[in-house]
Amino acid sequence: MINEFFSHPRGFRAPALQDGASDSVMGLFENCISHNLTDEICDTIRYWHRLLVDYSSSPQDVILPIRIYENLGHGHTRRRALTIRENHFAYAFASNSFARAVEAMVLAGIRPSQEEFASIFRNFTACLGFHRGYNTDDEQHIAAYPNMYNRKFYLDGWYLAHIHGIGTEVFAGHEDVEAGEVFPVGELVDWQNGNINGINIPIRRIQGELNQHQWEFVRAHFLRFLDPINYFLVPSQTREMHIPKTENRLGEERCVVDFMKRYMSEQLQNEYAEFCDKALIGGDNIPRATRNELGGVPLHCEFHSTAFRLEAGGETQIHRYTDVYRRRTYDILVGHQVIGENLQMRSAALRTIQQFVETTPAVTFEELRNAFSRRVNRCHETVILADDDHDPRRYLGPINLPDGRRICVCGEWIGNGPRMNWHLFVAAAAAVGIEIIEHGVD
Numbered sequence: 001m002i003n004e005f006f007s008h009p010r011g012f013r014a015p016a017l018q019d020g021a022s023d024s025v026m027g028l029f030e031n032c033i034s035h036n037l038t039d040e041i042c043d044t045i046r047y048w049h050r051l052l053v054d055y056s057s058s059p060q061d062v063i064l065p066i067r068i069y070e071n072l073g074h075g076h077t078r079r080r081a082l083t084i085r086e087n088h089f090a091y092a093f094a095s096n097s098f099a100r101a102v103e104a105m106v107l108a109g110i111r112p113s114q115e116e117f118a119s120i121f122r123n124f125t126a127c128l129g130f131h132r133g134y135n136t137d138d139e140q141h142i143a144a145y146p147n148m149y150n151r152k153f154y155l156d157g158w159y160l161a162h163i164h165g166i167g168t169e170v171f172a173g174h175e176d177v178e179a180g181e182v183f184p185v186g187e188l189v190d191w192q193n194g195n196i197n198g199i200n201i202p203i204r205r206i207q208g209e210l211n212q213h214q215w216e217f218v219r220a221h222f223l224r225f226l227d228p229i230n231y232f233l234v235p236s237q238t239r240e241m242h243i244p245k246t247e248n249r250l251g252e253e254r255c256v257v258d259f260m261k262r263y264m265s266e267q268l269q270n271e272y273a274e275f276c277d278k279a280l281i282g283g284d285n286i287p288r289a290t291r292n293e294l295g296g297v298p299l300h301c302e303f304h305s306t307a308f309r310l311e312a313g314g315e316t317q318i319h320r321y322t323d324v325y326r327r328r329t330y331d332i333l334v335g336h337q338v339i340g341e342n343l344q345m346r347s348a349a350l351r352t353i354q355q356f357v358e359t360t361p362a363v364t365f366e367e368l369r370n371a372f373s374r375r376v377n378r379c380h381e382t383v384i385l386a387d388d389d390h391d392p393r394r395y396l397g398p399i400n401l402p403d404g405r406r407i408c409v410c411g412e413w414i415g416n417g418p419r420m421n422w423h424l425f426v427a428a429a430a431a432v433g434i435e436i437i438e439h440g441v442d
Contacts, residue, residue, distance in 0.1 A: 002112040005105055006125050006147060014107050017157040017235055021302040025259045026295025028234070028250070032303065033260075036107060036158075036233045042267060045228045047111045048102065049271045052227050053278060055114055056219045059089035059210060063121035064218065065098050065128055066091045067166055067225045068183050079129040080143035081191060083183075083204045091183065091218070092121065092145060094128040099226055100160050101127055106228050124199055142191040144201040159236035161251020163260050164281055166224050172282020177217040182210070220280040229268055229275050232260055235303035252414065255297040258287045262294055333435040334359070345422060346411035348436060350396045352429045353383060353409045360432075362402050371432055376424045380410050 020031040056064060069078035078093040105112075120126040127147045129139070171177065186204060194203035210218065224230055234251040250256065264272045265286045276285060287294060330348040332340035332355065340351040353372065357363055365385060372382040386398035386406035397408035413422045426436045 001110050002105065002116050002120060003125065005108070005110060006101075006120065006127060014104055014155045014158055014233070017303065019303070023298060023300055024295060025255050025297045025299050026292070028256065028299055028301060029259060029263070029295065033232055033234060037263075037267070040109070041107060044106045044109055044111060045268060046271050048106055049227055049229050049268075049275060051112070051114060051117060052223060053274065055117060056222050059215050059218070062118070063090040063092060064222045065094035065121070065126065065226065066183060066218075066221055067094050067096060067099075068179060068221075069093050069185055078142070078185060079139055080145040081139075081204065082144035082201065083186075083206060085206050086209060089210060089215075089218075092126075092128055093183075094225075096160065098126065098128050099162075099231065100155050102226055103160055103228055103231065103233065104155055122197060124196075124201060142188060142202045142204075144203065155233065157236055158233040159249060159251055160231050161234055161249065161257075162224070162231045163257055163264065164224055164230055164279065164285075166221060170282070171217055171220050171280040174213065174217045174220070174280055177214055179217075179221070182214055182218060216280065219278060223275065223279040227275055227279070229264055229271055230279070250301060253299065255294070255299060258289075259291065259294040259297075261286050262289070262291050266291065329439050331437045331439065333437060334433060342439070345413045345415065346396060349411060349413060349425060350399075350409045352425075352434050352436065353407075354399055355434055356429075356432055357399055357401060357407075364403060365401060365405055365407060368401075368407065372425070372428050376421065376428050377410050377412070378421045378424070380412060382410050382425070382428075383407050384410075 015035060017032075018035070022028040022031050055062065063082070079095050080092065082090060082092045084090040124145050125147060126145055128145045129143070129148055184206070190204045191202040192204075194201060194205075196203070232251065234249075234256070275281075329342040330340075330345065331338055332343065332348060332351050334355060339355055340348060343351060353368070356371065357368070360367070365383075368383050369381075374381050376382045380394065384395060384407065386408050394410060394412055395408035396411045398406035399409070400406055413425060414420045415422045429436055
């Protein structure tokens with residue numbers, strides 16, 4: 001069945017998103033999230049949890065999909081590339097698309113054996129990358145897994161939200177392990193033509209075995225990525241539609257994540273405890289508040305899924321979008337003068353940088369980078385040169401500098417949750433005399 005799943009993607013779709021609204025976390029759960037957590041689906045989650053824990057019990061003769069180096073840009077993206085260490089442990093860099101595929105199989109009730117699951121990696125049929133995005137020539141050159149995940153299938157209209165992050169939370173007791181040492185990014189020339197099971201593919205071979213401490217880190221990395229006990233579905237937002245956006249994805253709101261921790265710990269008690277142990281979550285990670293208390297946190301949102309037709313290349317394609325919003329806006333002030341009002345977070349970032357450029361005589365790109373460095377955004381450069389190769393969906397602009405160069409401003413900001421960075425931008429703006437004031441409802 002698992003091979004049929006990857007061979008015939010049109011035959012497997014998650015339940016359609018229903019129109020709805022909520023004024024609280026509990027309302028969002030009852031009107032939306034819980035639809036994909038029925039008793040039958042929870043039983044399948046238990047099955048997949050056991051499958052993945054057993055599959056990753058030993059580094060011998062397994063290939064683990066690992067989510068890292070997904071969008072590093074030209075020359076550095078490593079999705080779908082295979083690495084083999086000398087102790088026969090192998091891993092393939094993957095995008096979040098494979099977790100979406102696993103969730104789709106959970107919803108479809110597909111329960112593969114461990115051998116069937118292993119076969120999609122040995123036979124190189126797993127979809128470890130998106131069909132769009134940073135699918136560069138370099139990525140194609142080193143890709144061992146040719147199949148690409150098409151987001152029109154499987155989880156159309158849904159966003160997959162992880163409860164415990166891979167890059168945003170520590171690995172308890174393994175803080176000394178560096179991901180870059182266990183999973184080195186390497187150079188493109190490291191991948192050479194090879195053959196596995198009669199299939200010619202690019203392979204990178206690395207000397208040096210992993211010790212037990214490092215293997216525990218690798219296994220935790222894998223389980224946080226793929227174990228369906230660690231994620232849930234919320235309505236998605238698209239970049240194609242000009243609809244109200246939130247600064248934080250709905251499934252990444254701390255109040256929602258805390259509720260789901262409590263829910264999973266009660267609904268899937270034994271499995272969740274084992275997951276936390278094997279995934280090195282550590283500590284008392286479950287909120288002390290009850291489910292009702294956590295569910296009572298205000299959260300105002302509306303969601304609907306609407307099909308519309310877009311003529312492209314002579315073919316009619318169906319796209320779906322979800323409108324999810326909360327009423328939170330920002331004003332930009334210099335002194336007592338309002339220079340921007342009722343702005344969404346990304347627009348507030350752009351207006352702030354514009355103001356800094358306009359009021360700082362002969363400001364250079366280097367000075368701008370010093371005031372708004374990468375440390376402000378944490379994930380991406382806050383400002384880049386417009387001539388640099390960049391994703392226009394991520395960066396806004398351009399803005400003209402006095403020396404004739406043009407810059408773009410990152411539009412990806414998060415207001416709360418484990419990956420929040422907006423407070424750092426607000427502080428950087430305050431340091432140059434620009435005040436950002438928040439309005440709205442949490």
